[in-house]
Amino acid sequence: MRYLTLLTSYGGNEDETKVPFMYVPVETNDEPRFAWKNLYSTIFQQGNYISAENVREAVKNDGILRFSNNKHLTLGALRAAIKRMAEERGLKVIIFDEAYYFLRFSSLNVMDTVKSFAEQVDVKLIFIGSYELLKLAAQYAVQIRRTEVVPFFRYDTKKKKEMKEFITVIEKFTSNWPCEHIPNFPAVADELAVASMGGVGQLSAILANFLGLQLRSKGEIWTPEMFGKALKSETLDEEMREQILEGEAALRRKYAIKNHFRTTKGITAINEKLAS
Incomplete structure (x- = not known):
């Protein structure tokens, strides 16, 4: 029921021609920098789309449209391909599991790229992982404004x-x-x-x-x-x-500390003004 409700709220349907959510496991690698091409390839695979190796970037030269060899494929071309897939599938949210693997690299650079990717593809990104993800969530003011942390605390078995x-x-x-x-x-x-x-x-x-x-x-x-x-x-x-x-x-x-307008005093004060 929850899945169908989410599908409906994000414009999806039950026959899966439009699936607004995608689950993508983040994998580690032995490279010195985060392998965005590998991650994009996984996104294609999870979307039942084509692999990154089959994506070709269109280049117009002297009035002739050519498609470049994938050895020289740019990340921009990959993002453009994901954007087309997102539009076709009605994709709204990509869920990255085991997102702590991002922390193996420069978290600042990773989050800059993530923010750019989300904006260009026009999707929301959800990171699932350990408490270490707090380091990614609060790098600087822009990220704090655009990030929402949803904590899932352990069950208190004393209650x-x-x-x-x-x-x-x-x-x-x-x-x-x-x-x-x-x-x-x-x-x-x-x-x-x-x-x-x-x-x-x-x-x-x-x-x-x-x-x-x-x-x-x-x-x-x-x-x-x-x-x-x-x-x-x-x-x-x-x-x-x-x-x-x-x-x-x-x-x-x-x-854990809520803002003033989520307290009883704050709610009462703002209610009086909003209802005036």
Whole structure:
């Protein structure tokens, strides 16, 4: 239902002739600079379009229109091709997952290119990743004005309401368990909450590890030992916990304080003027 609602709100339709959203995983590479050509090629592939190797840049010389060899293809030509694809598919949003790979390079240059790309192709860009993305979100004033940070904090398993939601997440994973013998994961929700630190990503990794062990076992029968094997070692677990807590603290310092007009006093004051 949420997907169909988003399609409708962005002008898409159910038969997928117009798909306003595109999911693109960002991949690392061994090059000294970020490989934009590789990323653009992935965008073409995800859009069921042509590969970057088949894009040709039109060059008019002495009244004759020629198409250049792709070895000399410019990033401008690639952006133009993506823009045409976006117009044909009604593309409005590109979601970049594992966006922290951008941080391996000069974040300032990367964000400048990203901003230029979004403007020229006329799409919104969503970055999904770790707390380290805060470094990309607040480089300078222009980016701050055009960037919206949406934090997804971990479930606070000390609160009954949030723990109830966490159990619902576990049940969603369990409902898609491919083995005939399904462990009663909701019954160990407290243990999973501690092990995953209330994070859905870590929960997914734990259950995926458990599933891998079960699939490789004889008859795909699970054993209680698999639970411990699916978890990180205590040393790595503690290191990851420290990184998460540090990231959450930084996120709250920058974005937890609301502006005046989102407070009760501010809302009352502006309402009196807007309604006058």
